Amino acid sequence: MSIVVTKSSSVAVTSPPELGTLTGSIINLSSFDKCFAPVPVHLLLVFDQPINDPVQTVKKAVSMALVHYHPMAGRLVAGADDRELIHIACTGEGVSFVGASASCTLDQVSTSPLLVRDLTLRYPADYCRPGEPLLLMQVTEFACGGFTVGVTWNHVVADGAGMAQFLQAVGELARGMPAPSVVPVRSVVDGSLPSLPSEVVAAMRSQMSVGMEEMAILEVTVPWSLISRVKRECRGECTTFDAVAALFWQCRTRAIATSDPDTPAPLFFPSSMRWLIGGAAKHGYYGNCVMRQPVQAKSGTVASGDVKDLVKLIRLAKRKNIPGMLTITNGGGGGTETPPPRCKYNTLVVTSLRNLGLDAVDLGRGSPARVMPPLCKAERTASNFCVLCPPCKGKDGVNVVSICVKPEHADAFAKELAALGIC
Structure with a gap:
């Protein structure tokens, strides 16, 4: 039996209009950010416990999370030759989101390596280009009731621990919490994050x-x-x-x-350098x-x-x-x-x-059964x-x-x- 993954058209998820969108500001890149070329990072979170309408549940939670993580909805700005990264512009354009369904059970994923790749979104090129979304997400429902969350992001915006923090916030909002338990910080101005040579x-x-x-x-x-x-x-x-x-x-x-x-x-x-520095970066x-x-x-x-x-x-x-x-x-x-x-x-x-906290992401029925690169x-x-x-x-x-x-x-x-x- 052939396995088919049916995907919806990609939509831009933004923060709810009634809550306002913080736009116009910029996030200057730290020297740690600039150590990374704008390469895509891919993750797949596999949840074997079903939740009600996972596509809409995650989509709504992501929208709410962008109120607190508004730089994620922005775009990377580069210099004239696209090589020198300048800053993140908080444009509020949103993240790319796709809902999908698979004609198989989660157990069949491990026996179909080509399917794993189809559970995440990919950037058109090997590198993430200026003006492209900083975050791509795909939620795929399976015949057994389980689902996967495929996450692709531009490495310049966050490291693995930072993305885990964002996904934990998505989980908390999906479970009905009014706000994330950790107050996010993206720009450090108190000198607690040193500059590398x-x-x-x-x-x-x-x-x-x-x-x-x-x-x-x-x-x-x-x-x-x-x-x-x-x-x-x-x-x-x-x-x-x-x-x-x-x-x-x-x-x-x-x-x-x-x-x-x-x-x-x-x-x-x-x-991780977090343990060596204090202030907001910790x-x-x-x-x-x-x-x-x-x-x-x-x-x-x-x-x-x-x-x-x-x-x-x-x-x-x-x-x-x-x-x-x-x-x-x-x-x-x-x-x-x-x-x-x-x-x-x-x-x-x-x-x-x-x-990193990726195995602590809970969208309603507990932590993922697996976290892996797709x-x-x-x-x-x-x-x-x-x-x-x-x-x-x-x-x-x-x-x-x-x-x-x-x-x-x-x-x-x-x-x-x-x-x-x-x-």
């Missing part, structure tokens, strides 16, 4: 300005038993993220099998507040070393790079490594959707990455979606993971 901003942004390549998709579960074993070997000096990142770093490096053991095989991971701020941290190592070291030693490298990078970058930013004379070169194939990016069997991407997803119902471990190897290395990568019990 221009050379750091340029280097970070250049890492996202690389050619698009087709990569293989692999979704696996890292069992808790393996994660616990790594933590024991590290004598407790290891988080779940550290363990999973080290394991994937090693397996991928072995799979792509560079002939020269001295070839650089760096790992990058985004780190509570309610939903703009970008993360930095991509490098872990430098040679391929021979990564491929043949002990996993516990790779964990030590990751933890050292956390301690050294993050505080150092803010120290030099604030004129304290602290040092940080020279920003690394732009991403290449031997580079791996590991990121996490865990602990990827199909092959994607074109500007970086090689693995994503640790929030807890997935029925999975005894950490669910990871990877898009980090070319198709010709997919089998070797899967075999390296399987040898550790990751499948």
Whole structure:
């Protein structure tokens, strides 16, 4: 039986006219915002508990949320050549919204990778262009009564934690709360959000300005038993993220099998800066507040070393790079490594959707059964990455979606993971 997803025409959801629309103001981009090229970010939230008319319920809640998150309804303004981002104009034009229905149950989604991609909206180009909506949403109802919420947004407007805060607000309003429990803040003017050096901003942004390549998709579960074993070997000096990142770093490096053991095989991971700064940016701020941290190592070291030693490298990078970058930013004379070169194939990016609050989004009947990037069997991407997803119902471990190897290395990568019990 063929599966069909029927979509309505896209509409612009704006804040309710009777509540007024805050327009005319601008949101100056922070140096953290400018670290990110205007690339689209995609998320899929899967809800297996039905609610009444999910399309209209979410649509109305989004409209109410835009009263509090009015920059989300604005548009990005760039310079004459579209390369220099200037600010967000609060135009009140709204977010793009589509209601849809699928002729299958949620259980069939995992067996149809091409369907997953059809559950989110996409921008026309690889990059989000000035004048396009900052947020796209699609709500899809399934034959079993469950539904999905596909979210696509311009990375310049918010990071993962910021989008989780917005979606939690949508959930609260959908459940009848008069206002979000967290007062949102998008523009920080009290100096609590420091300015990064221009050379750091340029280097970070250049890492996202690389050619698009087709990569293989692999979704696996890292069992808790393996994660616990790594933590024991590290004598407790290891988080779940550290363990999973080290394991994937090693397996991928072995799979792509560079002939020269001295070839650089760096790992990058985004780190939240919210815990290092105070003021409004610590509570309610939903703009970008993360930095991509490098872990430098040679391929021979990564491929043949002990996993516990790779964990030590990751933890050292956390301690050294993050505080150092803010120290030099604030004129304290602290040092940080020279920003690394732009991403290449031997580079791996590991990121996490865990602990952001995405699994706390409640639209009326509880949290989502799954939160995941909506990827199909092959994607074109500007970086090689693995994503640790929030807890997935029925999975005894950490669910990871990877898009980090070319198709010709997919089998070797899967075999390296399987040898550790990751499948």
